[in-house]
Structure formats: C-alpha cells, structure tokens
Amino acid sequence: MQNDEQEAEWIRRCREGDKEAFGFLVKKYMKQAYYAALGFVGSHEDALDASQEAFVKAFRAIGTFESGRRFYTWYYQILRNHCLNMLRRRNGATLSLSSIVGETDELQSNEPHAEAQMQLNETRKSVWEALWRLSPEDRSLIVARDMLDTPYATLAELMECPIGTVMSRLYHARKRLRTQLERAS
Amino acid sequence: MKELTDQEHMLLAKAVDGELTQKESIDLQKLLAAHPELQNELASMKSLKETTMSMKFKQLPEETWDRYWAGVYARMERGFAWLLVSIGGAILLAFGAYNAAISFMHDESIPFLIKLAIGVVALGTAILFISVLREKWFVHKSDKYREVIR
Numbered sequence: 001m002q003n004d005e006q007e008a009e010w011i012r013r014c015r016e017g018d019k020e021a022f023g024f025l026v027k028k029y030m031k032q033a034y035y036a037a038l039g040f041v042g043s044h045e046d047a048l049d050a051s052q053e054a055f056v057k058a059f060r061a062i063g064t065f066e067s068g069r070r071f072y073t074w075y076y077q078i079l080r081n082h083c084l085n086m087l088r089r090r091n092g093a094t095l096s097l098s099s100i101v102g103e104t105d106e107l108q109s110n111e112p113h114a115e116a117q118m119q120l121n122e123t124r125k126s127v128w129e130a131l132w133r134l135s136p137e138d139r140s141l142i143v144a145r146d147m148l149d150t151p152y153a154t155l156a157e158l159m160e161c162p163i164g165t166v167m168s169r170l171y172h173a174r175k176r177l178r179t180q181l182e183r184a185s
Numbered sequence: 186m187k188e189l190t191d192q193e194h195m196l197l198a199k200a201v202d203g204e205l206t207q208k209e210s211i212d213l214q215k216l217l218a219a220h221p222e223l224q225n226e227l228a229s230m231k232s233l234k235e236t237t238m239s240m241k242f243k244q245l246p247e248e249t250w251d252r253y254w255a256g257v258y259a260r261m262e263r264g265f266a267w268l269l270v271s272i273g274g275a276i277l278l279a280f281g282a283y284n285a286a287i288s289f290m291h292d293e294s295i296p297f298l299i300k301l302a303i304g305v306v307a308l309g310t311a312i313l314f315i316s317v318l319r320e321k322w323f324v325h326k327s328d329k330y331r332e333v334i335r
Binding site: 154 | 195
C-alpha cells in the first residue's frame with residue numbers, strides 16, 4: 001500500500017476513535033515533531049512536552065482534518081501554535097544548551113587541532129545563543145533549513161506560503177541572526 | 186545599501202544555499218556587479234550558514250522514542266479523566282449550592298428582607314456570570330484570528 005493511502009486509512013480509523021491507528025501516525029512523525037518543537041522552545045523537556053501535547057490536540061481535532069491534506073502539515077500548525085502559546089506564557093524560550101546540543105558541538109580537546117576545535121565550539125556557542133535571541137519564527141526557520149536540512153518545498157508546505165516567500169523570509173532571518181551575533185561581539 | 190527586491194532576496198538566499206540554476210547564477214553575477222557591497226554580505230551569510238549547518242541537535246536514545254507513544258496515550262487518557270472529574274465536580278457543586286440555598290430560605294431565624302436581598306444579589310451574580318460566559322463564547326466562535334499569537 002502506498003504511504004499516502006496508508007496514512008489516509010489511519011486517519012479514517014482515527015476519526016472512528018481508533019487510538020491504535022493514531023499511534024501509527026504518532027510513531028511515523030514523532031521525531032520530526034520533536035525536533036521542530038525544539039527549534040521553537042529550546043529545551044528537551046519542553047520540546048517533548050509540546051510535541052506530545054500537540055499530538056493529543058490533533059487527536060481531539062481529527063474530525064476537522066480535511067482529507068487531501070498531509071497529516072504532518074496539519075499537525076505542524078497545531079504544534080506551532082502550541083509552542084508559540086507556551087513561549088508567550090513563559091515570556092520567551094529558555095535555552096538549555098546542554099540538553100539539546102549534539103555531539104559534534106561538544107568539546108573534543110584530545111583531538112590534534114584542539115585549539116581550532118575550541119574556537120569552533122566558541123563560535124557555535126555564540127550562534128546558539130544568538131539564535132535564541134531571534135523571534136521563534138525566525139529561529140524555527142533557520143533550524144529547519146540549516147540544522148534539520150528541510151527542503152524548501154517542504155518548508156513552503158509547512159508554512160503554507162510560496163517557496164519564494166520562504167527563501168525571502170530565510171534571507172531576512174539569517175540577516176537578523178548575523179546582526180545578533182555582531183551585537184554580541 | 187540599495188533596497189533589494191523580493192526576487193533579489195530569493196537569489197541571494199539560493200546562492201547561500203548553493204541552489205542556483207545556471208541562469209540564476211548569471212543573474213546573481215549581474216546583481217553583484219551592480220552592487221559590489223553585496224559581495225561581503227553574501228560571503229558572511231555563507232560563512233554563517235556553514236556554522237549553522239555544522240550545529241546539530243543531540244540524538245535522543247532509542248528508549249525515548251520507544252516510550253514516546255506511551256506518553257501521548259497517557260496524556261489522552263488523562264484528558265478524559267479530567268473531563269470526568271470536571272463533570273462530577275460541577276454536579277456536586279450545583280447540588281451543594283442548591284441544598285445550601287434551600288436550607289437558607291427555610292431558616293426562620295433569618296429575616297425575610299435579608300433573604301430577599303441575598304436572593305437578589307445571587308440572581309444578579311448569576312446573570313452577570315452567564316452574560317460574560319455567553320460573550321466569551323460568541324467572541325471565541327467568531328474570532329477568526331483566535332489562533333494568531335498577538
């Protein structure tokens with residue numbers, strides 16, 4: 001069975017209250033959802049909480065899902081709103097670097113070029129901090145494009161706008177990131 | 186610096202991402218020739234992108250993903266449990282309020298005027314409460330920007 005057809009079947013079953021079918025959808029998209037949430041909220045616990053809570057909201061609202069749409073595109077709108085509301089309640093994102101930064105960013109002083117590595121880590125740390133001074137929209141766009149390697153076409157689908165607009169927004173977001181870095185230095 | 190058009194922003198964004206077609210590369214060269222100050226901007230954007238691309242999120246252990254669905258399922262169950270608790274609580278509260286009102290009205294030690302005054306205050310409060318609730322409900326139903334973060 002094709003992926004899309006299978007997804008449509010799971011959604012049909014979800015509409016009848018089948019939680020097992022919803023479980024298949026959750027398992028298919030949980031990683032994407034978690035990392036997308038991380039781009040908004042900045043800490044492991046919050047990203048896990050936001051992505052799971054958004055799935056619960058999606059299950060409750062599955063009756064309003066328009067067939068023909070992709071589930072993840074629809075779910076992403078719920079997740080995005082949930083994350084923005086969470087940030088609004090808390091007055092901004094709390095960056096917890098140690099809980100989200102990957103191994104490539106960790107200090108590896110035993111490497112032959114330890115000094116260069118340390119400098120690179122310092123630069124990355126500054127960029128992480130500057131990213132978290134951007135608006136959630138700018139930050140999530142840069143994270144999705146550069147760190148999660150999301151294609152432009154997918155971003156356009158998620159943001160419900162033309163590809164040209166995504167490119168233009170990304171350009172402005174990167175410019176604002178550069179400004180933040182210049183200010184910090 | 187010159188104000189760029191959306192088309193030019195797109196061109197620069199694609200250049201940063203290395204996604205230019207042959208024709209777009211020529212257009213970019215023309216743009217850079219006309220506005221040499223953009224050379225620096227483009228170079229710094231490319232360098233920034235190299236850094237952001239090298240930054241990766243921590244990979245979560247497999248156990249986290251194994252437990253993920255169980256976490257969502259538990260939240261769904263808890264949502265239903267809270268609904269039941271709320272309905273039960275509302276019924277108990279309404280029953281308690283009704284009984285308190287009846288015993289208050291039947292208490293002969295309280296003068297009639299006080300009973301009347303308290304009854305009127307209670308009625309007014311109930312009308313205010315219902316009116317505010319109704320207004321909130323109508324605003325919620327008709328506000329097409331309710332999902333927009335202000």
